[in-house]
Amino acid sequence: MTMARMTDVNVTDDQDLSGDENKVAGSEVPRAAIDLPSLAITEQITELGKTVGEVRCEDPYIVAENVDVYYGDNHAIQDVTLEISKQEVIALIGPSGCGKSTFLRCLNRMNDSIESARVTGNITLGGQDIYGKDLDPVALRARVGMVFQKPNPFPKSIYDNVAYGPRIHGLANDRAELDDIVHSSLERAGLLKEVKDRLEEPGTGLSGGQQQRLCIARTIAVNPEVILMDEPCSALDPIATARIEDLMDELSEDYAIVIVTHSMQQAARVSKRVAYFHLGLLVEVDETDKIFTNPQHKLTEDYITGRIG
Amino acid sequence: MTRKPATREKLEAGLKRRRRKELAFQLVGMLATTVGIVFLGVFFADLLGKGSSAFVQTFVKLDVEFTEDVLAPGGELDLAYADFDGLVRDALREEFPNVSGRSERRDLYRLVSIAAGYQMRDMIIADPGLLGSTETIWVPASSTVDMFVKGNIDPALDEALRPLSDAQLAWISDLQSSGRLETQFNSALFNNGDSREPELAGIRGALMGSFYMLIITVMLAFPVGVAAAIYLEEFAPRSRWSDLIEVNINNLAAVPSIVFGLLGLAVFINWVGIPRSAPLVGGLVLSLLTLPVIIIASRAAIKAVPPSIREAALGLGASEMQVVFHHVMPLALPGMLTGAIIGMSRALGESAPLLMIGMVAFIVDVPGGFSDPATALPVQIYLWADSPERAFAERTSAAIIVLLAFLLLMNLAAVILRKRMERKW
Numbered sequence: 001m002t003m004a005r006m007t008d009v010n011v012t013d014d015q016d017l018s019g020d021e022n023k024v025a026g027s028e029v030p031r032a033a034i035d036l037p038s039l040a041i042t043e044q045i046t047e048l049g050k051t052v053g054e055v056r057c058e059d060p061y062i063v064a065e066n067v068d069v070y071y072g073d074n075h076a077i078q079d080v081t082l083e084i085s086k087q088e089v090i091a092l093i094g095p096s097g098c099g100k101s102t103f104l105r106c107l108n109r110m111n112d113s114i115e116s117a118r119v120t121g122n123i124t125l126g127g128q129d130i131y132g133k134d135l136d137p138v139a140l141r142a143r144v145g146m147v148f149q150k151p152n153p154f155p156k157s158i159y160d161n162v163a164y165g166p167r168i169h170g171l172a173n174d175r176a177e178l179d180d181i182v183h184s185s186l187e188r189a190g191l192l193k194e195v196k197d198r199l200e201e202p203g204t205g206l207s208g209g210q211q212q213r214l215c216i217a218r219t220i221a222v223n224p225e226v227i228l229m230d231e232p233c234s235a236l237d238p239i240a241t242a243r244i245e246d247l248m249d250e251l252s253e254d255y256a257i258v259i260v261t262h263s264m265q266q267a268a269r270v271s272k273r274v275a276y277f278h279l280g281l282l283v284e285v286d287e288t289d290k291i292f293t294n295p296q297h298k299l300t301e302d303y304i305t306g307r308i309g
Numbered sequence: 310m311t312r313k314p315a316t317r318e319k320l321e322a323g324l325k326r327r328r329r330k331e332l333a334f335q336l337v338g339m340l341a342t343t344v345g346i347v348f349l350g351v352f353f354a355d356l357l358g359k360g361s362s363a364f365v366q367t368f369v370k371l372d373v374e375f376t377e378d379v380l381a382p383g384g385e386l387d388l389a390y391a392d393f394d395g396l397v398r399d400a401l402r403e404e405f406p407n408v409s410g411r412s413e414r415r416d417l418y419r420l421v422s423i424a425a426g427y428q429m430r431d432m433i434i435a436d437p438g439l440l441g442s443t444e445t446i447w448v449p450a451s452s453t454v455d456m457f458v459k460g461n462i463d464p465a466l467d468e469a470l471r472p473l474s475d476a477q478l479a480w481i482s483d484l485q486s487s488g489r490l491e492t493q494f495n496s497a498l499f500n501n502g503d504s505r506e507p508e509l510a511g512i513r514g515a516l517m518g519s520f521y522m523l524i525i526t527v528m529l530a531f532p533v534g535v536a537a538a539i540y541l542e543e544f545a546p547r548s549r550w551s552d553l554i555e556v557n558i559n560n561l562a563a564v565p566s567i568v569f570g571l572l573g574l575a576v577f578i579n580w581v582g583i584p585r586s587a588p589l590v591g592g593l594v595l596s597l598l599t600l601p602v603i604i605i606a607s608r609a610a611i612k613a614v615p616p617s618i619r620e621a622a623l624g625l626g627a628s629e630m631q632v633v634f635h636h637v638m639p640l641a642l643p644g645m646l647t648g649a650i651i652g653m654s655r656a657l658g659e660s661a662p663l664l665m666i667g668m669v670a671f672i673v674d675v676p677g678g679f680s681d682p683a684t685a686l687p688v689q690i691y692l693w694a695d696s697p698e699r700a701f702a703e704r705t706s707a708a709i710i711v712l713l714a715f716l717l718l719m720n721l722a723a724v725i726l727r728k729r730m731e732r733k734w
Contacts, residue, residue: 108624110620110623110624113623115546115547138626138627138628139626140626141623141624141625141626142625142626145624145625146620146624148617148620148621148624150617152615152617152618152620152621153621154618154621154622154636155618155639155640164622164625164627164635165625165626168625168626168627168631168635169626215621218621218625219624219625222625222626
């Protein structure tokens with residue numbers, strides 16, 4: 001029974017590729033969570049005393065305490081507590097529609113644009129409440145950048161794509177400085193060599209992998225503190241994926257990276273810690289090695305061994 | 310054991326039928342298209358056949374002597390007393406010296422338009438030095454002569470039944486044989502306002518009226534429509550109110566245009582007190598008429614912008630207004646402009662609301678501003694179609710051709726704009 005339901009959820013998630021993923025995921029997932037005759041699972045988790053593993057970390061930068069997200073009546077995320085430090089890559093994994101993308105979008109308030117979404121609990125970024133009255137989401141998003149599932153460069157030139165963020169935030173004083181930001185961002189994103197001679201050509205003319213690296217360059221041009229990545233490689237071929245993963249490795253030295261992925265190999269390769277979500281619940285968080293070699297929770301084990309999801 | 314027919318056999322059995330159906334459907338589609346094209350062809354052929362002759366006009370060559378005793382009876386040129394028609398009459402008598410008797414002469418004078426006298430007057434005003442000289446001048450023939458030359462009057466008819474007498478026909482053939490009568494481009498059609506005399510009537514007044522109205526409409530309906538669309542699509546919270554507004558906008562697009570005319574009459578003319586027949590009122594009414602079309606088209610264009618672009622901009626920290634003006638607007642603009650131009654061409658072809666606000670009046674002067682009395686092209690067509698003179702029939706068709714040419718131009722502009730500005734993502 002449970003398995004059948006899971007497949008249902010999967011189907012909706014596949015449609016998510018079309019773009020307004022958060023809406024679909026948001027409205028579909030929690031219904032599954034509520035409809036599901038899976039009290040057993042919920043009990044299983046609560047039985048074990050909330051999230052297993054270690055939700056706390058040393059030197060936390062992002063702290064989410066008892067976060068609940070509702071889409072209308074749907075309870076998309078239930079009581080999630082998680083700490084993320086500044087020098088790590090943390091992977092959020094879990095079956096489709098488990099709330100990992102929703103959680104990711106809470107971290108830069110991208111859920112704000114969905115009218116029915118309601119977030120309770122407390123999320124702080126460097127000690128500042130991101131849902132507080134004194135924090136403008138515009139300022140927050142400049143500090144917490146985001147890379148999306150489908151490469152979405154602006155239909156503008158490569159240069160303008162990267163320069164857009166610095167321009168709107170007024171990060172460069174003159175053209176030379178802006179040139180500098182654009183070049184170094186493209187360099188860091190490993191794209192400069194390929195596009196050096198055609199910065200004025202449209203960013204949409206690049207290949208999928210190049211587009212995604214362009215989006216990463218665009219994000220780091222604003223010099224954020226955290227980069228959120230929502231399945232950044234799911235639309236890319238393995239070679240492009242490998243390049244992005246290398247890039248994440250390099251970027252993790254300067255930025256906290258939170259990545260949502262469906263690929264467990266990817267999570268194993270790039271992340272230091274892994275958080276496993278299931279039906280809106282954060283089931284288990286731990287060091288990557290530990291999760292993949294010795295999961296504490298039955299659900300985690302089922303997922304990573306391919307029995308669910 | 311009977312073998313079940315394989316998928317292949319079943320498929321082949323039905324395949325022929327499927328193909329036949331497909332063919333039949335294609336044939337029906339082709340037929341429908343052909344019928345449409347045939348009707349359009351007939352319409353255009355008829356229009357061109359009837360209207361093309363209005364672009365030329367019959368002229369008569371006269372040797373006019375600007376005699377001083379006709380123009381300056383008091384010794385000095387006095388426009389108020391100068392008998393310009395007399396000049397034309399003298400020239401005609403000169404041409405046909407044998408014509409005698411009052412009624413015969415009157416028939417002779419009727420060969421040329423009354424515009425001939427005005428033409429003399431304009432010439433003398435432009436160059437007073439002409440006084441005393443003799444000039445060879447082409448003057449417009451009267452509309453009956455014009456109709457006869459264009460083959461619209463049958464000379465075989467009984468004299469009492471046709472507007473031209475036998476004597477007049479004889480003069481016309483005399484003029485033709487001496488090369489003093491020919492058809493030339495009808496510049497009056499484009500330079501003059503309306504007139505009771507067909508050979509003087511032109512569409513300039515109506516064109517300018519339409520032009521002024523469209524300017525008002527573009528300046529009002531486009532910004533207001535686009536602003537409303539952006540607000541409704543990007544900022545307005547989804548609520549019962551926004552649903553109500555949406556339903557009402559869609560309804561407004563379907564309201565018969567004459568109702569807008571009545572609204573204009575009641576509000577803009579009776580209440581606000583703007584003069585009637587003015588392009589200003591017409592433009593306001595047409596703006597109201599076009600507004601829902603522009604809003605609907607703009608909203609559709611905004612909706613078509615992929616949400617991923619919005620997310621990308623938001624994710625970088627762009628404010629909602631920056632998202633709209635930096636990313637959504639440039640991508641939606643071609644669609645918005647197309648909607649606006651289609652709305653404009655609807656406004657250009659609209660006549661019913663203009664009847665309500667007095668733009669159906671007989672206005673001779675070409676309007677020079679937004680508050681001058683004016684009519685519009687479709688109304689001019691309506692007025693001419695209503696006129697009894699045979700010569701107005703071809704001018705009606707000519708006006709329709711001009712209107713269609715403008716509509717075609719506007720739609721072409723819409724296509725070109727869309728092609729130019731469309732960006733791929």
